[in-house]
Amino acid sequence: MTEGQKSDPHNAPSTNQIWGAEMVNLVLLALPLYYLSASFMDIAAGILGQPVQWPQVAFMSGYPADVRNGYLLFVLATVTLTFLSSGVLAAILGASPGKALFGIQYVSVRDGTRHPRQILYRGGLLTLLLLPVLLTGPLLGFVFGPAADGFSLIALGLSSALFVALAIHTTESGTWVNRRAGVRPATRA
Numbered sequence: 001m002t003e004g005q006k007s008d009p010h011n012a013p014s015t016n017q018i019w020g021a022e023m024v025n026l027v028l029l030a031l032p033l034y035y036l037s038a039s040f041m042d043i044a045a046g047i048l049g050q051p052v053q054w055p056q057v058a059f060m061s062g063y064p065a066d067v068r069n070g071y072l073l074f075v076l077a078t079v080t081l082t083f084l085s086s087g088v089l090a091a092i093l094g095a096s097p098g099k100a101l102f103g104i105q106y107v108s109v110r111d112g113t114r115h116p117r118q119i120l121y122r123g124g125l126l127t128l129l130l131l132p133v134l135l136t137g138p139l140l141g142f143v144f145g146p147a148a149d150g151f152s153l154i155a156l157g158l159s160s161a162l163f164v165a166l167a168i169h170t171t172e173s174g175t176w177v178n179r180r181a182g183v184r185p186a187t188r189a
Helices: 015-048 065-093 097-101 116-168 176-181
Strands: 104-108 183-187
Touching: 015 065, 015 097, 015 104, 065 097, 065 116, 097 104, 104 116, 116 176, 116 183, 176 183
Parallel strands: none
Antiparallel strands: 104 183
16 A cells, blocks of 8 residues: 555454564564664774673673673664664555564554654654663663662663553554554555
8 A cells, every 4th residue: 555545444453463563573673683783883893992792681780881882882773773664664664564564554543544754753752662661771770880770670660661551552542652643553455
């Protein structure tokens, strides 16, 4: 369906289709995330003249400087890829690559047609909601050290709950992100 074509309002994809498409998205984006992160780290290492290491599973307060830099570059790669997938590619394909493969697209709630600007807005909202999950807890650990480890976990939990509530939790009228962007998922005709 191209921009301007109408979608049948009764062709909503099932929850299983949406979740399956999300899992495909994660698989499709894993390798690009690795390579984009590695590229960012290589560029930063060249600029800084010192190695930049991959993040580790540990409290951020214990990260040495090279791992902190690696984590921040991993975050940059993650938000870049999220916006490219859920924003730019979604505006072109009608949905993120995994959803497009499953025959799902986002259409306007108002008129049932695809509007790239609304889809870009949705991608931007998702990206902004992801930032607190990726940054709030780590920044507390980076700035305040081991004394903030408990608060770092609390911040991670709260920001994750907020992300789930606004971007994943679906009511009869859709997710908060979709309602805010004025879109809904639909299967391609």
